[in-house]
Amino acid sequence: MVDAAVDRLLKLVEHDRSVADLRAHFDQGDGGQVPMFSGARFESLGGGGDIPEHRNRITPWDLVAVKCLSVDVPIDVSLDLLEGALGDQIAGFLEDVPADIDLGDDEARAHIEPGSPAQCAWQALVDQTDVGWVTAGKLLARKRPRLIPIWDSVVRCVYAMPKGDDEWVLLNDLLRERDGALSLKVEAVRDAAALDVNVSVLRTLDVILWMRHRHEHRRSRCPGLR
DSSP states (O other): OHHHHHHHHHHHHHSTHHHHHHHHHTOOOSTTSOOSSGGGGTTTGGGOTTSGGGTTSOOHHHHHHHHTTTOOOOHHHHHHHHHSHHHHHHHHHHTTSOSSOOTTSTTHHHHHSTTSHHHHHHHHHHTSTTOOHHHHHHHHHHHSTTTSOOOOHHHHHHHTOOTTSOHHHHHHHHHHHHHHHHHHHHHHHHHHTTOOTTSOHHHHHHHHHHHHHTTTOOSSSOOOOO
16 A cells, blocks of 8 residues: 555656646745745744744744644634643643654654654644644644644545544655655655755645645545546
């Protein structure tokens, strides 16, 4: 299954559309204006979620950044993250999640598998009222963009992974297959699109797949991307 999935993803990444889609998505537009795709600001807003001075704390910038990806953190949860015990709890987990490891690296699996601090942080967020798996994942991806993938219904549909499987671990396996062939191809396409190197391989792959399937995706019984 992994080998076939890598073949399919390589074909999507290598498609002629990928470079143009990346350039369109990350176009910042005119200064002071909202770009065509607000997600273009997700990484860069406030200097980034993983900069040393606040890489382990949820900040107001992070809460606005996830809004750029069309999710909202409820106000009571936001205040708890900024000023309360939930923020301290998430910070404690993040302190044990390295910011300099990429998904697919030799050491990555130990940091994203069930029971790891990253997974515990995700669960602590999902346990909050009106914070679903998408919002929790995007918030953590803002803090660890090289290690934690952005995951929503559109991207999940493209990957076509079996329900109930751990997506982070499966994606880590895909990125390790064939000596990292998928990561290398994504890096090459990112370079061809002239994106900032601070846009991680994970984010680049996410945008390629999301742009390809966003219009055709159906909320129920979607046949996926063919």
